[in-house]
Amino acid sequence: xxxxxxxxxxxxxxxxxxxMMKLVLDIGIETFLKELAGxxxxxxxxxxxxxxxxxVASHSTEGVIELMPTSDGDVYGFKYVNGHPKNTRDGLQTxxxxxxxxNVGNGYPVLLSEMTILTALRxxxxxxxxxxxxxxxxxxxxxxxxxxxxxxxxxxxxxxxxGVKKLRLFxxxxxxTEKCCNNLQGKGFEITRCxxxxxxxxxxxxxxxxxxxxxxxxxxxxxxxxxxxxINAVGGDCPGKTELHKDILLRSEIFVEFPPQTRIEGEIQQxxxxxxxxELWTVITGNIEGRLNARQTTLFDSVGFATEDFSALRYVRExxxxxxxxxNLDMLADPDDPRDLFxxxxxxxxxx
Amino acid sequence: xxxxxxxxxxxxxxxxxxxMMKLVLDIGIETFLKELAGxxxxxxxxxxxxxxxxxVASHSTEGVIELMPTSDGDVYGFKYVNGHPKNTRDGLQTxxxxxxxxNVGNGYPVLLSEMTILTALRxxxxxxxxxxxxxxxxxxxxxxxxxxxxxxxxxxxxxxxxGVKKLRLFxxxxxxTEKCCNNLQGKGFEITRCxxxxxxxxxxxxxxxxxxxxxxxxxxxxxxxxxxxxINAVGGDCPGKTELHKDILLRSEIFVEFPPQTRIEGEIQQxxxxxxxxELWTVITGNIEGRLNARQTTLFDSVGFATEDFSALRYVRExxxxxxxxxNLDMLADPDDPRDLFxxxxxxxxxx
Numbered sequence: 001x002x003x004x005x006x007x008x009x010x011x012x013x014x015x016x017x018x019x020m021m022k023l024v025l026d027i028g029i030e031t032f033l034k035e036l037a038g039x040x041x042x043x044x045x046x047x048x049x050x051x052x053x054x055x056v057a058s059h060s061t062e063g064v065i066e067l068m069p070t071s072d073g074d075v076y077g078f079k080y081v082n083g084h085p086k087n088t089r090d091g092l093q094t095x096x097x098x099x100x101x102x103n104v105g106n107g108y109p110v111l112l113s114e115m116t117i118l119t120a121l122r123x124x125x126x127x128x129x130x131x132x133x134x135x136x137x138x139x140x141x142x143x144x145x146x147x148x149x150x151x152x153x154x155x156x157x158x159x160x161x162x163g164v165k166k167l168r169l170f171x172x173x174x175x176x177t178e179k180c181c182n183n184l185q186g187k188g189f190e191i192t193r194c195x196x197x198x199x200x201x202x203x204x205x206x207x208x209x210x211x212x213x214x215x216x217x218x219x220x221x222x223x224x225x226x227x228x229x230x231i232n233a234v235g236g237d238c239p240g241k242t243e244l245h246k247d248i249l250l251r252s253e254i255f256v257e258f259p260p261q262t263r264i265e266g267e268i269q270q271x272x273x274x275x276x277x278x279e280l281w282t283v284i285t286g287n288i289e290g291r292l293n294a295r296q297t298t299l300f301d302s303v304g305f306a307t308e309d310f311s312a313l314r315y316v317r318e319x320x321x322x323x324x325x326x327x328n329l330d331m332l333a334d335p336d337d338p339r340d341l342f343x344x345x346x347x348x349x350x351x352x
Numbered sequence: 353x354x355x356x357x358x359x360x361x362x363x364x365x366x367x368x369x370x371x372m373m374k375l376v377l378d379i380g381i382e383t384f385l386k387e388l389a390g391x392x393x394x395x396x397x398x399x400x401x402x403x404x405x406x407x408v409a410s411h412s413t414e415g416v417i418e419l420m421p422t423s424d425g426d427v428y429g430f431k432y433v434n435g436h437p438k439n440t441r442d443g444l445q446t447x448x449x450x451x452x453x454x455n456v457g458n459g460y461p462v463l464l465s466e467m468t469i470l471t472a473l474r475x476x477x478x479x480x481x482x483x484x485x486x487x488x489x490x491x492x493x494x495x496x497x498x499x500x501x502x503x504x505x506x507x508x509x510x511x512x513x514x515g516v517k518k519l520r521l522f523x524x525x526x527x528x529t530e531k532c533c534n535n536l537q538g539k540g541f542e543i544t545r546c547x548x549x550x551x552x553x554x555x556x557x558x559x560x561x562x563x564x565x566x567x568x569x570x571x572x573x574x575x576x577x578x579x580x581x582x583i584n585a586v587g588g589d590c591p592g593k594t595e596l597h598k599d600i601l602l603r604s605e606i607f608v609e610f611p612p613q614t615r616i617e618g619e620i621q622q623x624x625x626x627x628x629x630x631e632l633w634t635v636i637t638g639n640i641e642g643r644l645n646a647r648q649t650t651l652f653d654s655v656g657f658a659t660e661d662f663s664a665l666r667y668v669r670e671x672x673x674x675x676x677x678x679x680n681l682d683m684l685a686d687p688d689d690p691r692d693l694f695x696x697x698x699x700x701x702x703x704x
Contacts, residue, residue: 009444010369016682017362021700029697056408058423060456065428067419071410076417078432080452082459088690092361092458096684100432104412106444107434116685120693152694176691183695330368332448333468338440339528341472342504343535345381348373 009106010334015113015316019325024117027319030160033153037125037132037161039315043307044129047281049073050307054261062086070306076102077310079115085212094149094212095119101313108332111317115309120150122312123304124157126257127232130300131162131206133283133290134255135230139205140164145197145219146211146235147171147180154208154234155184168192170200198224209243210234222247230291231299233267244299246270252299255280255290257308266301277301361458362686367465367668371677376469379671382512385505389477389484389513391667395659396481399633401425402659406613414438422658428454429662431467437564446501446564447471453665460684463669467661472502474664475656476509478609479584482652483514483558485635485642486607487582491557493518497549497571498563498587499525499532506560506586507536520544522552550576561595562586574599582643583651585619596651598622604651607632607642609660618653629653 015023024032043050051071058065063084070077081097088094097115102108131139142164144151148171158164167189171177177193184191194200201207201224209219212235222245225231231252235243244267254277256262263273280300283290291298320326335344367375376384395402403423410417415436422429433449440446449467454460483491494516496503500523510516519541523529529545536543546552553559553576561571564587574597577583583604587595596619606629608614615625632652634640643650672678687696 014681017685018682018700020685021697024697025701051410053408056405056419056421058403058421058428058456060423060425062457063459065421065423065454065456065459067408067421067430069408069410069417069419071412071417073412076410078419080430080454080461082454084457084459087458090458091690092460093685093687093690093693096460098461098683102417102432102434104410104417105414105436106439106442107415107417107436108444108448109432109450114683114685117693117697148691149693156694179689179692179695183692183698329366330370331450331466333369333372333445333466335445336443337531338443338445339500340531340535341445341469341501342508343531345373345376345469346535348370349377 009108010330010332011328012109012112012331013320013326014329015320015326017114017117020114020117023316023319023323023325026325029156033121033125033128033157033160036121036312036315037129037157040122040126040308040311041129041284043311044281044284046072052258052306054264055306068306068309070310071104074104075314076104077313079306079309081115081119099309099313101317111313112329112331113313113316118312118316119309120153122308123150123234123302124153126308127154127208127234127300127302128157128161130255130280130302131158131230131232134298134300135162136205136228136291136294139230141166141168141204142206142208143168143170143200143204144208144210145170145200146209147176148210148212150210150234151180152183154210155189156187158206159188164206166190168194168200168202168204170194170197201225206230206232208232208234211243218245219243220248221245225297227295227297229297231297232302233299234302239264239269242267242270249299252297253278254299254301255283256301257303257305261305262301262303265303268301361460362682362684363680364461364464364683365672365678366681367672367678369466369469372466372469375668375671375675375677378677381508385473385477385480385509385512388473388664388667389481389509391663392474392478392660393481393636395663396633396636398424404610404658406616407658420658420661422662423456426456427666428456429665431658431661433467433471451661451665453669463665464681464683465665465668470664470668471661472505474660475502475586475654476505478660479506479560479586479652479654480509480513482607482632482654483510483582483584486650486652487514488557488580488643488646491582492516493520493556494558494560495520495522495552495556496560496562497522497552498561499523499528500562500564502562502586503532504535506562507541508539510558511540516558518542520546520552520554520556522546522549553577558582558584560584560586563595570597571595572600573597577649579647579649581649583649584654585651586654594619594622601651604649605630606651606653607635608653609655609657613657614653614655617655620653
């Protein structure tokens, strides 16, 4: 159990990669994604309570390192995340991360967690949550263009949350599609491997684009997207990185997480700075209607926002209770007399 | 040894509070402070190489939680730190923290460390480093007003780096002074306990103010400070928190770390936004002269800057090599095929 007793306040529960995997499998990936989407939805509903700011990015020629803080007034959270598209060539993850939750009242951290896996899960859960509000009624077929690390998480979230079972997969690298198929085998999907993006979108009501490492790429062109489609644009997400042709944006109703961040990183960086977009939270609270009719093209221009990481950490923290899927880290100095930090160091000698 | 081999890249060395204390005692506190000041000095000398920004603060009624990122182009670092003045009343630290160093090239973290103790050390080392350039020649007596958690670190750093052995201590709480005296006993100091701030500053060439939890307090008034003094103003450091009377600022030459941050948090928040101050790094590089003559009053308006934490983490990382003062954390997901994160999670079942 995660103790909140005063005497243990210097100890921070840590969820390693190994424990995160065990936690996910213990709960079940689909249940995890469904419950996680519930937490994300809950936090979108109290959007106005959150301290929000665009992430703090440190760019280099190779990639970016970002800190994404937020707070709901009681709990503070942040995620450290990198984005290095060339990492894959060296056998490394493009995106790795970890996150922390803290008590706003005293500033003490209460959770440290790996977030490479958790980010993949929350990204997929957020996509499926958005689609629940935006995709055409009865959508059961999704094209996934880009079959890399995020693709199976997207597929599984859309199955768990929307009941999407038909997948049409395409990647410029057939090995990626092969890997994706293998991982999803026996999970209740009906999968079609496609030889082009054009083929993949045929008959799909939802199109998920989740590619990386492209400078103003155009994965989808205007003529490929019929009416009534929901586009879930997950990839790109850097200044200079986009996936969709501008014309698609211009005839879609665009939904975003946090406009100041999406205008820098999302597909809409191709549009004017004041181009009208709808904030996803206003749809989730019911203030604004999402999809208006069956012919409309809706677009979720997903870039990932700090509150979603916050929701994910909050979910993990709740699920940890009563499990053994964490270690205790001696992370915070806690002298008996708070003014006697120096004395604590001096006396460590005798305690050793 | 901290491995940088590809196969261990998912493992992050973690320095717990216990290991930090052992490392400090193993090196010796004075040597640690002296060497750490050397690293801080080195980084101030290459100041222009650093990515610098004011810290990212999340304020609440009880305190503040801050992220302080920086990068020298090769290594990225950030510190998480809170400031909750009322924590002491609950037996908690006012300031706790931890920090991370990462590889800019691939975004992978390479060190996670406690920084409650390390911050106390780097704050003291920075103060003594500034005084090395600013205090009058031959200064050997320092007043310390405020005898809380930071006071012994300040005393020890000034002894190690400047040879200051005479201390004049004052705190509104005599028990704090008592604690400070006890901790410094037998460490080669000549200590005078004083009954007022006025008494403490008598005969001191350096005045260190290191108090907390005061709204626009005036620990020092103008008539208390003679000419030729160096003031090391460490406490305060929040919007609305200061220690010195404005008149002292107006007749001092003021040195700061990073003006955009100090103008918000430091003593100079009492002055006009364009009031001239000198950046400490320009003195350390020799571009600008520090103290001009023996009659001048110099003031280091210290608030603590991200590069100092970076230097401290860099120093700890170097000193860890070959020791056992760290644990290895399984913090980063590292599938054999970087595109197969989902498969790694699936297969954790069989590996377990």
